[in-house]
Structures are given as C-alpha cells and as structure tokens.
Amino acid sequence: MTDDTIRRVLDAHGKLRVPASGLDADADLYAAGMSSHASVNVMLALEDAFEVEFPDELLTKQTFCTIAAISAAIGTLAAVPA
Amino acid sequence: MMHETWFGEDSGAPSLGFLHVPDGGARGGVVICPPLGYEQVLGYRGMRLLSQELEAAGVASLRFDYRGEGDAAGDTAQPGALPGWLASIEDAVGFLRASGIEHVVLAGLAAGGLLAAEAARRLGSAGAPVDGVVLWDTPLGGRRFLRKQRSLFDLTVGEPATDPERITLLSLTLHPRAAEDLEALELAPLPVPTLALVRREEAGAPAHERLAAGLPEGSSFVPIDGQAEWLEAASALAVLPVPAIRTIVSWVDALLPADPAPVRPRLRTEAVVAEAPDGTPIVERLRRVGEQELFVIETARADVDPDDAATGVVVLQPGAAEHRVGPGRFQVIAARELAAQGLRAVRFDRRVTGDSTPVRVGEPNLIFAEEWTEDLDAVVPELTRGAPTAHVGLCSGAWVAARIADRHPPRLTILLSPTYFKLRGLPAGGYSELAALDQAGRIPFRDLKARIRGLAPGWAWRIGARLQLFHDPETLLGRASAPGGTLALMLTPEDSENFAHHRGPQAIARLRKRGADLRVTPYPFGDHSLFGAQVRAAMLRDVLALTAELLPSGVREPSRIPS
Structure with missing residues (x-):
C-alpha cells in the first residue's frame, strides 16, 4: 500500500521520464529524470499523503533516490495511514 | 519606455528600480513584487516581460529589489528583514504615486505575493489602499514556503549550518528572527479586488477553495499551467509562462480606468x-x-x-x-x-x-x-x-x-x-x-x-x-x-x-x-x-x-x- 501511494506521488510530482509503476523499487529515481526541485515536491506531497514530516536528518538525496529508500524512510516516521 | 532609477533613499535604504512608462501617460501602475530566493533569479525575465506587456496596454510598472536583495542597499540576513521588504514595497508604491500615478496594483510572484498581500493590508490600514492585488503562484503561507526552500537547499547543496544567526537557503540568507516573521505570514482574502493565479494541480485543494470563496467582488481565481517549467527548472531551461502573463495584463487592463494621466518620475542614477x-x-x-x-x-x-x-x-x-x-x-x-x-x-x-x-x-x-x-x-x-x-x-x-x-x-x-x-x-x-x-x-x-x-x-x-x-x-x-x-x-x-x-x-x-x-x-x-x-x-x-x-x-x- 505504501509503495502504491509513493508511486502515485512520484507520477504526480516526480517529473520522471517513465511511469513510476514501471520502475523497480531499487531503480535510481534521479537517473529516471527526477530533479532536486521535483524531489522536494515529492517530499511535500508524501508528507500530505502520509501525514508525516520528514526531519532534517532525512532531507538528503539518499532518502529520495529510490522507491525502497522512500518507503524505508516513511516506515521510520510516525503514522502511516495510507 | 524603461527607466532605471534609485528610489527609497528617504526611508533609509535605496532600492534599484526599473520603471516602465507607456508613451502618452499611464492609466495606472503595477508594483511588481519579486519572489524571494532562487525563484527571483528564474522569474526575473518573466517579470520584465510582464512590464513590457503592461506598457503596451497603457499601464506603467515598477520592478525593484527588496532591501538587502539584488542591488538594493543593505543585507537581508538581519532580524528586521521582513519589515524592510514591506517598506520597500511601500516605497515603490510611494514612488509611483509621487510620479503622478493615482491607481496602483500590487502584483506578487511566488513568495512576493505573501509580501504584496501584507503590504496591501498595511497600506489599507494607513488610508492609502491599492486598487487591486495579483497573487501569482503564491504559497498559502510562509511556513510552507520556508520548508520547501530549506528542503531544496538541503537536497541540492547540503552544506551544514555553521552560523546560528544565519539560515542559508538557495539565494536567500535569513536571520532566524526574520524566518519566524516570514513563517507567520498566511495567505487570506484581501478587501480589494484580487487576481489569484494558482497552479492547476493545486487549485482544488481545500485551502485554495477557501481562498477562492473569500475573494471580494471584482476578483478572479484562475488555474494556470507552466509555473514549474519556469520556476522549478534549471535557469538555462526555464520557459516563460506567457499565457499567465497575458491573464494578468487582461485583468489589470479591465480593472484600471481607460484614460491615461501624465507620468513625471523623479529619476535618480x-x-x-x-x-x-x-x-x-x-x-x-x-x-x-x-x-x-x-x-x-x-x-x-x-x-x-x-x-x-x-x-x-x-x-x-x-x-x-x-x-x-x-x-x-x-x-x-x-x-x-x-x-x-x-x-x-x-x-x-x-x-x-x-x-x-x-x-x-x-x-x-x-x-x-x-x-x-x-x-x-x-x-x-x-x-x-x-x-x-x-x-x-x-x-x-x-x-x-x-x-x-x-x-x-x-x-x-x-x-x-x-x-x-x-x-x-x-x-x-x-x-x-x-x-x-x-x-x-x-x-x-x-x-x-x-x-x-x-x-x-x-x-x-x-x-x-x-x-x-x-x-x-x-x-x-x-x-x-x-x-x-x-x-x-x-x-x-x-x-x-x-x-x-x-x-x-x-x-x-x-x-x-x-x-x-x-x-x-x-x-x-x-x-x-x-x-x-x-x-x-x-x-x-x-x-x-x-x-x-x-x-x-x-x-x-x-x-x-x-x-
């Protein structure tokens, strides 16, 4: 469920060159076309979707470089209603 | 015609401005309040295009730098940065009015819209209201704006903070007190005609729907496209949002009186x-x-x-x-x-x-x-x-x-x-x-x-x-x-x-x-x-x-x- 929501957010805000549904969980999102600006929009949309707030220590490129990394980061945060 | 000029010396800090004046006088004037941070860089030529198109419609405009930004005097990283930025907007309005322009509209791009809205409220309270306000891709509040800017800096530059008195963002350095002031700003309906241009993908959000519902008579709420391609691109790839610019010109054109008045600016080089x-x-x-x-x-x-x-x-x-x-x-x-x-x-x-x-x-x-x-x-x-x-x-x-x-x-x-x-x-x-x-x-x-x-x-x-x-x-x-x-x-x-x-x-x-x-x-x-x-x-x-x-x-x- 979490991965599906992440992929939906990536399709809406990630500016990827391919649909997120076609990407492996370990695929490099930056190599797939996500810019720094897009990653911030993804982060903000994820915060809205999961009702969480990424702490400063998670605001790194590594946190948003793959679907698996995003999922792991969200898993460490509080409520995950989606 | 475009004139470059200093203004605002009397209130303590000169700002650099670019005044566009139509031949034969102006029906009114628009003070264009720029964004803060890197959006100011990306948005710059688009704001100039807006000035050019307003001039063609018989409307003067003034583009300028906030105190401590661009070529203006001062340093943004001060506790009193926000009052200084608002004073710059009031100086710009004062400059247009002193030049003979009676009808003034504030147009704020991105975070500049938050500042324009606040300045409009203050000018109204001081008995010198503006004729209208344009909120152009303006964030709903300062907190969200700063969170986005901080995240962007962390994800692109990632330099650890070394000075507790300075918050470094992309092309903006803030004192923590100024950041608090900025975070406290929230977008709310104004008592003057307002044009709200909102990204199409955000226009249906409950907060934007509340904003649209609260706008006074003579206002418009218009979903727009192309902002990300302009303000979130690499500077070499930014694409000017021509339809949004023409929407603003049409709205201002309809708002202002038809007859031009002479413009006599006091230019300072x-x-x-x-x-x-x-x-x-x-x-x-x-x-x-x-x-x-x-x-x-x-x-x-x-x-x-x-x-x-x-x-x-x-x-x-x-x-x-x-x-x-x-x-x-x-x-x-x-x-x-x-x-x-x-x-x-x-x-x-x-x-x-x-x-x-x-x-x-x-x-x-x-x-x-x-x-x-x-x-x-x-x-x-x-x-x-x-x-x-x-x-x-x-x-x-x-x-x-x-x-x-x-x-x-x-x-x-x-x-x-x-x-x-x-x-x-x-x-x-x-x-x-x-x-x-x-x-x-x-x-x-x-x-x-x-x-x-x-x-x-x-x-x-x-x-x-x-x-x-x-x-x-x-x-x-x-x-x-x-x-x-x-x-x-x-x-x-x-x-x-x-x-x-x-x-x-x-x-x-x-x-x-x-x-x-x-x-x-x-x-x-x-x-x-x-x-x-x-x-x-x-x-x-x-x-x-x-x-x-x-x-x-x-x-x-x-x-x-x-x-």
Whole structure:
C-alpha cells in the first residue's frame, strides 16, 4: 500500500521520464529524470499523503533516490495511514 | 519606455528600480513584487516581460529589489528583514504615486505575493489602499514556503549550518528572527479586488477553495499551467509562462480606468549604497554602455575619482544566464567591498540577461556564446578607461573573462568555478540544448569521448584538444595568462574534479614552466554555483586579497566593510 501511494506521488510530482509503476523499487529515481526541485515536491506531497514530516536528518538525496529508500524512510516516521 | 532609477533613499535604504512608462501617460501602475530566493533569479525575465506587456496596454510598472536583495542597499540576513521588504514595497508604491500615478496594483510572484498581500493590508490600514492585488503562484503561507526552500537547499547543496544567526537557503540568507516573521505570514482574502493565479494541480485543494470563496467582488481565481517549467527548472531551461502573463495584463487592463494621466518620475542614477569603515560614502552610478546599450552599475568611494586612470578597476560577471540577484549578488557584495578598498568596480548585464535587452519570447540564451565575449569586448575600454584592470567571473562569466584577456590584457583575471575550457563558444541556445539532452540522459558520444580522453596519450590528447574535440585548459588559460598578468582559478570540489578530468593540472604545470603567474585555490567544500555561504565567503575573501595585492587603490588606507 505504501509503495502504491509513493508511486502515485512520484507520477504526480516526480517529473520522471517513465511511469513510476514501471520502475523497480531499487531503480535510481534521479537517473529516471527526477530533479532536486521535483524531489522536494515529492517530499511535500508524501508528507500530505502520509501525514508525516520528514526531519532534517532525512532531507538528503539518499532518502529520495529510490522507491525502497522512500518507503524505508516513511516506515521510520510516525503514522502511516495510507 | 524603461527607466532605471534609485528610489527609497528617504526611508533609509535605496532600492534599484526599473520603471516602465507607456508613451502618452499611464492609466495606472503595477508594483511588481519579486519572489524571494532562487525563484527571483528564474522569474526575473518573466517579470520584465510582464512590464513590457503592461506598457503596451497603457499601464506603467515598477520592478525593484527588496532591501538587502539584488542591488538594493543593505543585507537581508538581519532580524528586521521582513519589515524592510514591506517598506520597500511601500516605497515603490510611494514612488509611483509621487510620479503622478493615482491607481496602483500590487502584483506578487511566488513568495512576493505573501509580501504584496501584507503590504496591501498595511497600506489599507494607513488610508492609502491599492486598487487591486495579483497573487501569482503564491504559497498559502510562509511556513510552507520556508520548508520547501530549506528542503531544496538541503537536497541540492547540503552544506551544514555553521552560523546560528544565519539560515542559508538557495539565494536567500535569513536571520532566524526574520524566518519566524516570514513563517507567520498566511495567505487570506484581501478587501480589494484580487487576481489569484494558482497552479492547476493545486487549485482544488481545500485551502485554495477557501481562498477562492473569500475573494471580494471584482476578483478572479484562475488555474494556470507552466509555473514549474519556469520556476522549478534549471535557469538555462526555464520557459516563460506567457499565457499567465497575458491573464494578468487582461485583468489589470479591465480593472484600471481607460484614460491615461501624465507620468513625471523623479529619476535618480546615483545613490549612496554603503559606507566604508572610515565613514566615506560608497556610491553607485547607473549607466548604459556600448551599441547594445548594456546596463552597467559603477561602484566607487565618493572620494575616488571615477575617471582616474591610475585607480584599479574590477569588472565582475555572474554565472549561467544570471545577473545581479541570487548567486549574482556575490557581485553586488564584492563591488561594495572592492570600492571600500579604494578600487572602482563595474558590473553589467550581458545580452538576454537582467535589464540590458528587452525580453523576446523564445529568445535563446547565450551561455558560453560568442555574443557575450563581444559584449565585454565592446564595453571594457569605456568602463576601464585605460586603468589597471581585473576581470572576475563565475562559471560562464569566467569563460568570458578568460576569452577576453588576450584582447584587453588585464593585470589580473580570476576564474571562479570555471567549467568550460574550449576557445570556441557554443551557438546561441546551444547550452540549453545540451542541458536538455543531459537531463534526458542523451548527450551524444559522451561515453565514447570519456573513454578516448581517459586512454589517449598526452600528445594525442593535446592534438584532440587543439582541434576543440575536447576541452583545452592549456590554450584557454595560456591566452589569459600573458606576461605581466596574473591568472587565478578558484575551484570548488566538483570544479576541481572537472578540471582534473580535462587534464587541467598538467596544463597549469606546463604554463608555469613557460613563466605564467598562475594561482590555483582548491576549496575542500562548497558548491559550483556558490549557493553555500561558506564557499561564497571564502572566495570573496580570496578575491579581495588578490585585488588588494595586485591593483592600485585610489585611497591611501584601503579597508573592508565590516560584515
């Protein structure tokens, strides 16, 4: 469920060159076309979707470089209603 | 017609403004409140296009810098930054009204909309309400804006904070108190007609629906497209949002009265923008130079003769297709510091940047193009007037500075974050095409060229470089390091890596053997564009040290402005 929501957010805000549904969980999102600006929009949309707030220590490129990394980061945060 | 002018001296800090006035008078005027941070850089030419289109519709406009930003006097990283920005807007409104423009609209882009809304409320409370407000892609509140900016800085630059009194963002440095003030701003309906332009994908959000429902009579809520392609792109790839600009012009056109009134502005081309430590005023003069009428700002202490050919002159150039805001503010700060040293400093907008040439929709940018060397070639004699000269350029500005050095041999050339080492420039728009291919992962022959570069023996590599197949630091830097001159390179880690990739260190060694005075400073920290405060401060310190060593000052006791 979490991965599906992440992929939906990536399709809406990630500016990827391919649909997120076609990407492996370990695929490099930056190599797939996500810019720094897009990653911030993804982060903000994820915060809205999961009702969480990424702490400063998670605001790194590594946190948003793959679907698996995003999922792991969200898993460490509080409520995950989606 | 466009006029550049200082204004706002009476309230304590002059701002630089660009006033657009239609022939035959104006039906009203629009104060265009720019965004904060890097959106101000990306949005700049679009705001100028808005001014041009308003002028064609018979409406005057004033574009300006907030206190402490762009070319305005002051430093943004102060506790009272927010009241200062609001005072700048009130000064701009006062300037239009003093010029004979009775009907005034505030148009704020991105975070500038939050400031425009707050200024409109204050002006209304003070009995001087504006006629309308345009909220153009404005965030719903300061907290969300700052969170986005902080995240963007962390994800792109990632420099750890070293000063608890300064919050560094992309092209914006805030005091924590000012950040608190900004976070407290929230967008709410205003009591004057309002045009709210909202990104289509955000227009259905409950908070935007509440905003739309609360707008007074005469207002419009319009979903728009193209903001991300303009304000979230690399500067070389930003696309102007022409439909949104025309929506604003139509709305303002319908709001203002039909009959024009005469406009009589009090234009000021000279202002005191700072003080040297001994109290001597530092003065900036606005000029137009050369066939292209390039926009120039000259900076000097009031006691330095601007025509004295014995006083050193420093010509500053920004990176990318940028000008005097954002990372380009490095030039503004450097110019005032250099003036305190007793030198003259000049900064100017190259074609298709800033305020030199009008905006034409679809115009190609000229990053690494020959046109910018022609610009510098044309203005150097008039700007330097035979004085000992230094050229200081960042990235694309560094390439132009290096290219010009054999035509106008300077005493000193300083290349900040140089990346492009070919003699031959790119065609107009060529850099954007490469950037687009790079973004799409489709640069032709990149891997093949990298393999050849890595394997080729030195002699073969040098032949390839001379043929411009590869970057060629030896030829470019050799031309820029003529006898009697000094060439300095200041390199961030990624620039050092790129320089080594192009066999720059070997080129330096060969040029030194031939007697060139070459100084290379690699920094163990920092980002290429100088968004990071630490690298910006370090490069400024080193630039000032070199100019103090190698250029003659016009005063006996040069000094630094206390930071």
